[in-house]
Amino acid sequence: MAELVVIYKTPNDPAAFDKYYAATHIPLAKKLPGLKKYQVSNGGVAGPGGPSGVHLVATLTFESAAAIEAAFASPEGQAAAGDLPNFATGGADIVFFDTRDV
Amino acid sequence: MAELVVIYKTPNDPAAFDKYYAATHIPLAKKLPGLKKYQVSNGGVAGPGGPSGVHLVATLTFESAAAIEAAFASPEGQAAAGDLPNFATGGADIVFFDTRDV
Numbered sequence: 001m002a003e004l005v006v007i008y009k010t011p012n013d014p015a016a017f018d019k020y021y022a023a024t025h026i027p028l029a030k031k032l033p034g035l036k037k038y039q040v041s042n043g044g045v046a047g048p049g050g051p052s053g054v055h056l057v058a059t060l061t062f063e064s065a066a067a068i069e070a071a072f073a074s075p076e077g078q079a080a081a082g083d084l085p086n087f088a089t090g091g092a093d094i095v096f097f098d099t100r101d102v
Numbered sequence: 103m104a105e106l107v108v109i110y111k112t113p114n115d116p117a118a119f120d121k122y123y124a125a126t127h128i129p130l131a132k133k134l135p136g137l138k139k140y141q142v143s144n145g146g147v148a149g150p151g152g153p154s155g156v157h158l159v160a161t162l163t164f165e166s167a168a169a170i171e172a173a174f175a176s177p178e179g180q181a182a183a184g185d186l187p188n189f190a191t192g193g194a195d196i197v198f199f200d201t202r203d204v
Contacts, residue, residue, distance in 0.1 A: 003141075005107065005159065007197070026204050039105075041199035046167065048174060048183065052197045057107065059161075059201075065148065072150060081150065095109070095154045097143035099161075102128050 001036075002098045004060040004068050009090035010053055017055060020087040028083050029060065031076040034068075037061035055090060068096045103138075104200045106162040106170050111192035112155055119157060122189040130185050131162065133178040136170075139163035157192060170198045 011017040030038060038060050045054040062068045071077045084092060113119040132140060140162050147156040164170045173179045186194060 003143075003159075003161070007109075007195075030204075038204050039201045040204055041105075042202040043167070043200050045197050045199045046171075047198075048196050054197050057105075057197060057199055059105070065145070069148075093109075094150050095147050095156050095159060096149075097147045097159055098145050099141045100144040102132075102140050102142055 002062045002065045002068055002096060004062065004071075004094070004096040006058040006060075007054055007093040008056040008058075008088055009092065010055045011088065011090040013089070014055055017087050017089070021056065025080070025083055025087060028076075028080045029058075032060065032071045032080060033074050033076060034062045034071050035060055036063065065096055065098045104164045104167045104170055104198060106164065106173075106196070106198040108160040108162075109156055109195040110158040110160075110190055111194065112157045113190065113192040115191070116157055119189050119191070123158065127182070127185055127189060130178070130182045131160075134162070134173045134182060135176050135178060136164045136173050137162055138165065167198055167200045 008017070029035070038058070040059075041057040045052050045057055062071065072081065110119070131137070141160070143159040147154050147159055164173065174183065
């Protein structure tokens with residue numbers, strides 16, 4: 001399997017972020033071709049020493065990193081990625097990778 | 103459920119990192135009390151535009167964020183966290199959070 005992890009830094013207006021994310025971005029991201037599971041952080045995101053500066057973490061599961069690349073290249077992927085500037089005012093780190101259990 | 107995500111930036115010596123991580127750090131991290139699942143990136147970690155500057159992503163699953171806090175506070179958690187300077191020469195971002203499916 002493979003994971004797409006999106007780490008949203010604290011935005012200018014967290015309440016507006018949450019509202020937009022739930023009402024607009026989740027429905028867009030759910031259209032990604034090949035999406036198998038979609039998880040978000042529930043409540044605060046902490047670091048080992050306390051606050052992390054991260055507002056939300058989204059983890060989207062696909063069959064493979066190749067499937068994630070294909071999802072990015074699709075019209076649905078371009079729509080979801082193109083939506084980020086509409087709410088991710090704190091910026092976002094995005095990584096994806098195949099996974100294995102250890 | 104809850105996730106502890108560790109994002110290791112590209113270290114000075116990736117081959118040495120990989121060897122140490124497999125031989126020493128994984129066995130230490132597996133001792134964390136309450137650990138339910140332990141996944142790592144398999145192969146490269148990409149970003150939407152290509153290389154990400156990230157070498158490895160580890161995702162450790164626990165029952166709750168409170169369980170992750172307890173794991174950090176345990177002797178096993180202190181040993182695992184204290185091991186990071188031995189190999190994570192590129193630095194690491196660490197976040198943890200409760201999760202929900204969307």
